[in-house]
Amino acid sequence: MSSVVGIDLDGWQRLVDGLHEAVFVVDPAGVVRVRNAAAADRFPRLGLGARFDVHVAGRRHDLGDGWSAWYFTDSTLDHAHLRFAGGGSRELTLKTIVQLAAELLGEHCVAVVPATRDRLEWWRCDGGEPTVTRTPRRATEISEVLTGTSSLLRITSLGEGSWGVPEDFGCALAVPLGVGGALVVVRKGDFAPNDVERIRLFGKHAAVALESSSKLTEQQRTIEVLRSALLPLPLPEVHGVTLASVFIPAHQRALVGGDFYDVHPRTDGSATFVLGDVCGHGLEAAVHSGRVRQSLQALSLVETNPVRLLHLLNTSLRATGSKLFTTLVVGELVPLANGGARLSLASGGHPAPLVLRADGSVDEVSATGAIVGILADVRFSGEQVTLAPGDTLVLYSDGFTEARAHTNRTELFGEQRLQAVLKECKGLSAEEIARHCEEAVLKWLDRDDHDDLALLAVQAV
Amino acid sequence: MTVQDPRAEQIELKVRQPAPGVTVLAVSGEVDMVSAPALREALINGLGDGGVFVVDMGSVTFLGSAGLAVLVEAAKLAQQENASLKVVAKARAVTRPLEATGLGEVFSLHDSVDSALA
Structure with a gap:
C-alpha cells in the first residue's frame, strides 16, 4: 500500500483499524484507498478501489492535496x-x-x-x-x-x-x-x-x-x-345557445371551491342551468357544492320549474344538517323556433343576473329569494326573460362584485363596474364575453387574495 | 373593551354590557371573508353567556356572504343557548344583503340599540 504523494496509506490503515467509527481515506479522484473494518462492515459495497459514493451524512476531514478522510459514526x-x-x-x-x-x-x-x-x-x-x-x-x-x-x-x-x-x-x-x-x-x-x-x-x-x-x-x-369529481364538467352543447364560463377558485392550489355551475340538457331541446356559491371556503365548501350539484341534477329530472326546484332543493339540503348555506340562480331554457330562447329564472339569495342585449344595453334580472339549505320558511319568485339572437345572459358569483382593488383594498369591483365591462362586450361571442370579464376582474385584483370566481354566459343564436 | 384582530384590520369590535344579562357588540368597518372570523369569535364568546345579545351593525360599511354566514351561525347558537339575538341594521350596506338573501326576516332587525333593548 505504502504512500502516495505524501499520504502514508499504511500509516493511515494502522491508525483507522483501531477505530469504532467507519473511516475511509479517499483520493482526489474520489476513489477509496483506505478503509477500516468498521467501514467494511457498514459499507460492504465500498471496497478498496471503489468510487466513494454514499448517501448518508458523515464527517469530512481534509488531508491536503485533494485527499480526504470520511468518518461515519454508528448512527x-x-x-x-x-x-x-x-x-x-x-x-x-x-x-x-x-x-x-x-x-x-x-x-x-x-x-x-x-x-x-x-x-x-x-x-x-x-x-x-x-x-x-x-x-x-x-x-x-x-x-x-x-x-x-x-x-x-x-x-x-x-x-x-x-x-x-x-x-x-x-x-x-x-x-x-x-x-x-x-x-x-x-x-x-x-x-x-x-x-x-x-x-x-x-x-x-x-x-x-x-x-x-x-x-x-x-x-x-x-x-x-x-x-376531479368536484370540478365543473365541460359545458355541453345546448340547442339554440352557445355557452362559456369562468371558474377560478380562491385557493388556486386546491383547484376546487365553493362556487359552481352546471348545465343539464334534456332530450326535448330544453335545458336546466345553474350557477351558485356555497358560503364557505376550501374543501368543506367544495364538498358541499358537490352535494348541491348532485341534488339539483337529480331533482331537475322530476321538476323543471325553477321556483319549485329551489323549494325541493332547500328541503333536500336542510335534511343533510349542514351548517353551510348556498346562494344560486336556477334557470330553465327553452329554444324558440325562430331563434333566441325563453328563460325562466329563480334566485336563492344570489346576485342578480345580467342580460347583455345585442345592442349593447345591459338589463338586470330582478329575481329574488332566500338563501338555500338552512331556513325552513323560504320564498322564491320566478322571472321570465326572452333572449333574442345575440343577447347574452350572464350569471356570476359575488367573487366578481366583491373583488377588492389591489390599489385600494376598500374599493370593490361592484355591480356597476361589472355592467360597464359587459357594455364593452357588444358584438362579442359568449366565450369572448367570459374572457373579457375574467381579464377585467383579474386586472382589478392583480394577484391579490380573492373569493371564488365563477361566471356562466348563455348567448342566444 | 376594543378587540383588534390582526387578521382583520378593516373591522373593529367593541363589547359593552349596559345592564346585567345584556351585551352589545358594536361592529364597524367591513365584514368580509378576511374579517368575518373575528366577528364569529366575538359572537360565539358573547352568546355563550345567554341573555340578550345585540349586534350593532350601524357602522358597518360592507357585509359580504362570509359575514352573513357568521350571523346565521350566531342565530342558531342563540337558539341553542336560549339567548335573544337582535341585530341593529339601518345602513343600506347591511340591509340590502340581508334583504337580498331573505335573512331580513330571520333576524330581529332594529333601527337603533335603544329600540333593540326597549
Missing part, C-alpha cells in the same frame, strides 16, 4: 431514519430503502412488496439506480417472512423470483418490511451477528417509512379523485 441507521422521515411517495420511499440498504448493509438489496391484482413488486439495487419489476405472487424462499410467520430468514439459495442477484452470492438475510413485504439483503460473504441486528433495525425503520408513504400516496390518490 448511520439514524441517518437512514432521517432520510426516510423526509416523506414522499411510496415509489420514492422504496427506492430510498433499497438504495440505502445496498449502501449500508450489503452489496445487493431487494425489497419485495405486495402490489395490486395479487402481484409482487421487486425493487432491486446493487449500488446503482434502483429498478423494479412486477410478477405474479410467488416468492417461496421468503414466504415465511412475507406471511409474518418468521421475523428473520437466512437464505443460501434463491429460487424463482425477480431477484437480479449474482448466482455466486454468499448469503442473504430476509426481514419483514411492513405487512406482506420483505427486505432481502445479499452479500458475497456471510453476516456477522451485529449485522443481523442492524438489518433488523433498518427493516423496522423502513417499514414505518413505507407505511406512512403508502398512506400518503393513497390520500393523494383519493384527493385527486375527489377533486
Whole structure:
C-alpha cells in the first residue's frame, strides 16, 4: 500500500483499524484507498478501489492535496431514519430503502412488496439506480417472512423470483418490511451477528417509512379523485345557445371551491342551468357544492320549474344538517323556433343576473329569494326573460362584485363596474364575453387574495 | 373593551354590557371573508353567556356572504343557548344583503340599540 504523494496509506490503515467509527481515506479522484473494518462492515459495497459514493451524512476531514478522510459514526441507521422521515411517495420511499440498504448493509438489496391484482413488486439495487419489476405472487424462499410467520430468514439459495442477484452470492438475510413485504439483503460473504441486528433495525425503520408513504400516496390518490369529481364538467352543447364560463377558485392550489355551475340538457331541446356559491371556503365548501350539484341534477329530472326546484332543493339540503348555506340562480331554457330562447329564472339569495342585449344595453334580472339549505320558511319568485339572437345572459358569483382593488383594498369591483365591462362586450361571442370579464376582474385584483370566481354566459343564436 | 384582530384590520369590535344579562357588540368597518372570523369569535364568546345579545351593525360599511354566514351561525347558537339575538341594521350596506338573501326576516332587525333593548 505504502504512500502516495505524501499520504502514508499504511500509516493511515494502522491508525483507522483501531477505530469504532467507519473511516475511509479517499483520493482526489474520489476513489477509496483506505478503509477500516468498521467501514467494511457498514459499507460492504465500498471496497478498496471503489468510487466513494454514499448517501448518508458523515464527517469530512481534509488531508491536503485533494485527499480526504470520511468518518461515519454508528448512527448511520439514524441517518437512514432521517432520510426516510423526509416523506414522499411510496415509489420514492422504496427506492430510498433499497438504495440505502445496498449502501449500508450489503452489496445487493431487494425489497419485495405486495402490489395490486395479487402481484409482487421487486425493487432491486446493487449500488446503482434502483429498478423494479412486477410478477405474479410467488416468492417461496421468503414466504415465511412475507406471511409474518418468521421475523428473520437466512437464505443460501434463491429460487424463482425477480431477484437480479449474482448466482455466486454468499448469503442473504430476509426481514419483514411492513405487512406482506420483505427486505432481502445479499452479500458475497456471510453476516456477522451485529449485522443481523442492524438489518433488523433498518427493516423496522423502513417499514414505518413505507407505511406512512403508502398512506400518503393513497390520500393523494383519493384527493385527486375527489377533486376531479368536484370540478365543473365541460359545458355541453345546448340547442339554440352557445355557452362559456369562468371558474377560478380562491385557493388556486386546491383547484376546487365553493362556487359552481352546471348545465343539464334534456332530450326535448330544453335545458336546466345553474350557477351558485356555497358560503364557505376550501374543501368543506367544495364538498358541499358537490352535494348541491348532485341534488339539483337529480331533482331537475322530476321538476323543471325553477321556483319549485329551489323549494325541493332547500328541503333536500336542510335534511343533510349542514351548517353551510348556498346562494344560486336556477334557470330553465327553452329554444324558440325562430331563434333566441325563453328563460325562466329563480334566485336563492344570489346576485342578480345580467342580460347583455345585442345592442349593447345591459338589463338586470330582478329575481329574488332566500338563501338555500338552512331556513325552513323560504320564498322564491320566478322571472321570465326572452333572449333574442345575440343577447347574452350572464350569471356570476359575488367573487366578481366583491373583488377588492389591489390599489385600494376598500374599493370593490361592484355591480356597476361589472355592467360597464359587459357594455364593452357588444358584438362579442359568449366565450369572448367570459374572457373579457375574467381579464377585467383579474386586472382589478392583480394577484391579490380573492373569493371564488365563477361566471356562466348563455348567448342566444 | 376594543378587540383588534390582526387578521382583520378593516373591522373593529367593541363589547359593552349596559345592564346585567345584556351585551352589545358594536361592529364597524367591513365584514368580509378576511374579517368575518373575528366577528364569529366575538359572537360565539358573547352568546355563550345567554341573555340578550345585540349586534350593532350601524357602522358597518360592507357585509359580504362570509359575514352573513357568521350571523346565521350566531342565530342558531342563540337558539341553542336560549339567548335573544337582535341585530341593529339601518345602513343600506347591511340591509340590502340581508334583504337580498331573505335573512331580513330571520333576524330581529332594529333601527337603533335603544329600540333593540326597549
